[in-house]
Each structure stands twice: as C-alpha cells, then as structure tokens.
Amino acid sequence: MILFKCGNMIMLSGFILGNIGCELWKGAVTMKVNRVAIVLVVLVIAIIIAVYFVSRGENGDGKETGSVESSTLAIPGPDEFDPEQRHFPREFFDDSQYQVGEYVVDWNGNPVYTPHAVNGEPFGEFEPREEMDCSLPGVVNAQQQYVHGRFMLVSEHDGPTNFDHLVPTGYAHSAVGAAVAASNTATMATTYYDQLAFEYWRDHIHTPDAAERVELGAKTAGPHHAPLPGMNGFKIETCSSNIVVAHLAYKNVGSESWIVFRLPMRWANGMWEVIGDDLDGERTEQPTIYSLDGWVKVNAQ
Structure with a gap:
C-alpha cells in the first residue's frame, strides 16, 4: 500500500511506506503486532510525515486518565505516567x-475540541437502547476531542459517555455505537x-495476537x-444483536481518497469490543475509495 510516492521506499511489516521522510522512522516499529495494528501504524506514520512537512517552520465521573511526555527518539518509561498531563x-x-476549552483543526481541516475534563466530555444527548438498533442515519454528528494526546470521537447520540479507568465506555447498543x-x-x-493502549488490549481487543501484546505491558x-x-465515514457489513462488522473510512491527507479498514465488533458486558481471527486480520485493509457516496458520513463539529 503506497500512501506517498518518493524516490526511496522502505518496507514496514510487509507494507510499502513512501516519502523521503521515511528515514525519520527507521527502526521505530520493531515489535510484533496483529494485522490491524500494522495497517493502522502505516496510516498514522504517513499522516505524521505529511504533517511534518506541512507544519514544521475531569471527567464528570472523577476517574483518572493517563499519559505522559514522550518523544519518538527518547521515550520516557511508563513509571513517568502522569494522569493529569495535557500536552506531549x-x-x-x-x-x-x-x-x-478551545477548538483547532486536524490535518484534514476538521474541528478538534480540547475538553475541560481530562477524560473527555459528553456531546449531544445520549440515547440508551435496551434492544440492538441496526438502523443507520445518513450523517452522524460527532465531536472530535483531544484527550490523552490523541483524538476521540464522541457521537451526538451513541457515546461514549463514561470511562473504565482510561478506556472510553458507555456506547449505545447500536450499529453507530x-x-x-x-x-x-x-x-x-x-x-x-x-498505559491507555495496554488497557484497551487487555480488556477490549480480542484478536490472535492480543495476548502477546498484553504480555509486552505498557512500554x-x-x-x-x-x-x-477519527473516521470520516463508515459502512456496516453485518449487524446482529451482538455482532457488528464495520468498515471505517479515513481520509488520505491532501487527497480526495479514503483508506478503509474492516473491524468486527462484539457487544459484551455493555461494551463494544474488537474481535477477530486470522482471516479477519487478512481482511482488515480494504480497497481505497474515492467517494463517500453511500456511506454514513461523520460530521465533526
């Protein structure tokens, strides 16, 4: 998968990563992760490279959140974890x-809000559902919030509304959730x-390599x-009472195209969790699309 073209190419876990900025990332990813992580690592690194060239020159429930200062070249150890840190x-x-309390924009010009509560804040009016709702709107309104040094989507009606220590929870029992x-x-x-990633892998991701990732701990x-x-749109491949297979579209920086990933989700103990076997891993990366026509669009506000 070539995200950026350049004279020199390097291989990253079986995928081609273009752009002369690749040199900045040699050796940055050496740990074995599952296919979902590999594909998403490629996407993130491509976005970072693009941003580099473009931009160089209390949570209501009282639970803690986590993160700490770090850099790509010299990353502090997990003992330096600071649950109140805002910037990294x-x-x-x-x-x-x-x-x-202020808005800025992400790489694609979509608004990003930094909430007063360190874990994030509700957006809109949550609509709890006892029975599974597979219906889909044409547009989902959501707020993109900057928490823990990363972006989190909070939909207008489908959550998240709460946290299990660091992990956002309280999603609706729905396809949108x-x-x-x-x-x-x-x-x-x-x-x-x-630490946040570790808690996700330990409690809410159930794939063939999850146990190995958990064994690594917080590095x-x-x-x-x-x-x-966050995603710009999605489609639902399968929807039943406890299983939803979602296709997520992420816009390529500076291009009218979207990279698509397929993630199977399972409703368990009131939470949507990622599941999958080796075949699901092979199907994670889907063909690039050039229009969101027919997709549920995410309207970041």
Whole structure:
C-alpha cells in the first residue's frame, strides 16, 4: 500500500511506506503486532510525515486518565505516567495548540475540541437502547476531542459517555455505537504502547495476537507519535444483536481518497469490543475509495 510516492521506499511489516521522510522512522516499529495494528501504524506514520512537512517552520465521573511526555527518539518509561498531563512533546509534532476549552483543526481541516475534563466530555444527548438498533442515519454528528494526546470521537447520540479507568465506555447498543467504538479503538489504542493502549488490549481487543501484546505491558509513558484523526465515514457489513462488522473510512491527507479498514465488533458486558481471527486480520485493509457516496458520513463539529 503506497500512501506517498518518493524516490526511496522502505518496507514496514510487509507494507510499502513512501516519502523521503521515511528515514525519520527507521527502526521505530520493531515489535510484533496483529494485522490491524500494522495497517493502522502505516496510516498514522504517513499522516505524521505529511504533517511534518506541512507544519514544521475531569471527567464528570472523577476517574483518572493517563499519559505522559514522550518523544519518538527518547521515550520516557511508563513509571513517568502522569494522569493529569495535557500536552506531549514529540519529535516533529507540537501539540501545544490544543488548549483546554478551545477548538483547532486536524490535518484534514476538521474541528478538534480540547475538553475541560481530562477524560473527555459528553456531546449531544445520549440515547440508551435496551434492544440492538441496526438502523443507520445518513450523517452522524460527532465531536472530535483531544484527550490523552490523541483524538476521540464522541457521537451526538451513541457515546461514549463514561470511562473504565482510561478506556472510553458507555456506547449505545447500536450499529453507530459499534462504529464509533471501532474508530476510537483504532485512534486511541492500536498504534501505541502506553498505559491507555495496554488497557484497551487487555480488556477490549480480542484478536490472535492480543495476548502477546498484553504480555509486552505498557512500554511507553505516553503517545509517541502524532494522533490519527477519527473516521470520516463508515459502512456496516453485518449487524446482529451482538455482532457488528464495520468498515471505517479515513481520509488520505491532501487527497480526495479514503483508506478503509474492516473491524468486527462484539457487544459484551455493555461494551463494544474488537474481535477477530486470522482471516479477519487478512481482511482488515480494504480497497481505497474515492467517494463517500453511500456511506454514513461523520460530521465533526
């Protein structure tokens, strides 16, 4: 999968990563992760490289959140974890623009809000559902919030509304709730090795390599690369009382195209969790699309 073209190419876990900025990332990813993580790592790194060239020159329930200062070249250990830290100095990325109570924009020009509560805040009016709701609107209104040094989507009616220590929970028992939970798993967990990612892998990701990832523990004190923006749209492949298979579309920076990932989700203990076997892993990366016609669009506000 070539995200950026350049004269020199390198291989990253079986995928081609273009752009001369690749040299900045040699050796940055050496740990074995499952296919979902590998694909998302490629996407995140591509976005970071693009951003580098473009931009270089209390949570209501009282629970803690986590993260700490880190950089891509010298990452502090997890013992330096600070649950109240807001900003995370990282090589080639400065997040000081994300000020509490203010809006900025992500790489694609979508608004990002930094909430007063360190865990994030509700947006809109949550609609709890006892029975599974597979219906889909044409547009989902959501707020993209900057928490823990990464982006989190909070939909207008489908959550998240709460936290299990560091992990956002309280999603609606609906297809939209499953898709939002899938996107947040992708942007908040799969490409990181800090405490928040560890808690996701331990409790809410059930794939062939999850046990190995959990055994690694928390390897970094906080997020060590720039954040991945939330999804721009989604489709639902399968929807039943407890299983939803969602296709998530993420816009390529500077291009009218979207990278698509497929994530199976399971409703268990009041939470949407990522599941999958080896075949699901092989199907994670889907063909690039060039229009969101026919997709449920996410309207970031």
